[in-house]
Amino acid sequence: MLAVGVLPLLENIIGNSGSPGAVAALCLNLSSLEQAKPVIGLSEAVPFLIRALNDNVDPTCKSDALIALYHLSSLHSNIPRLVSLNILDALQPLIDDDTWTEKVLAILTxxxxxxxxxxxxxxxxxxxxxxxxxxxxxxxxxxxxxCLLTMCTGNETCIQMVLQEGVIPSLVSVSANGSARGKQKAQKLLLLFREQRHQDPPVVQDSSPQQCEIGVGLVNEEVRSLTKQVSKRKLGRGWSSLWRNKSFLVHQC
Incomplete structure (x- = not known):
């Protein structure tokens, strides 16, 4: 199909088709081929797929578009164009939607x-x-x-932004109850935050201990206390049926 010129035909269909679902499905199938990723990445299929994320299309079309973009984003040479076409702005509204969170995280990773x-x-x-x-x-x-670990490593600004989101209790929970790899990543993040705390200059604290919060000044005793509390809880272990296909797996990092 690639040899006989399916991609020029696909671009023509994108401009004239009233069936975005069929176009997204074809893009998905082609994007799974390594030799097609660089070609599709330079085509008009990319802006079409990004538009489909927030257009009023059926869920299957949106799902196919996300998976196709996941395939395309696995090729580093495609990433600058994806960014320039505002894929991040298109992904942002979907990350908080349980239906799409997993796929969005895979693309961001x-x-x-x-x-x-x-x-x-x-x-x-x-x-x-x-x-x-x-x-x-x-x-x-x-x-x-x-994803957060990669973002924060070697970047103090990102560390401060993530800490401001109050992630410490969540990370302690994942480090105690998550998957084996999730525990490892969460523990590394906690260690990274602790190391950053030791590098920061001393901060004059409020005289009232009730106003002290876990943040940049991460205290080892607080983390150990949280760990003991969280380890007593049991989190749900339901695996999403939307992400069983091996082609969706995120590369180990």
Missing amino acids: NMVNLARDEIVSTHGLVSGLSSALDMNEPNVQEQAAA
Whole structure:
């Protein structure tokens, strides 16, 4: 199909079709091929797929568009164009929707190494990533923790932004009850925040202990206390049926 010129035909269909679902399905199938990813990444299929995320289309079309974009974002050379076409703004409203959170996290995880600054500066994405830690699905927690860890490593500004979202109790919960990889990522994040605290200059604290909160000044005793509390709780272990296909798995990082 690639050899006989299916992509030019696809671009023509995008401009004239009243069936976005069929176009998204074809883009999905083609995007799963490694040799097609760079070609599709330069085509008009990309802005079509991004528009489909927030257009009034049926859920199947939106799901196909997200998975196709996941495939395309796995190729690093496609990421600058995805960013320039405002994919992050299109993903932001979906990250807080339980139906789409998992797929959005997978795309962000593919992009975070090359688009960290853009992700951090997109309103609502850091908050959405932090909120995903509280979902009762271990794979979602794992993806969120992995993405946040990559974002925060070596970036003090990002650390401060994430801490302002109040993620410490959520990370302690994941470190105690998450999947094996989720526990590992959450523990690394907690260690990173603790190391950052030791690098920060001393802060004059309010004289009233009731006003002290867990934040940048992460205290080891508080974390241990939270861990004991969280370890007594049992979180739901229901795995999302939307993400069983192996082609959707996020690369280990």
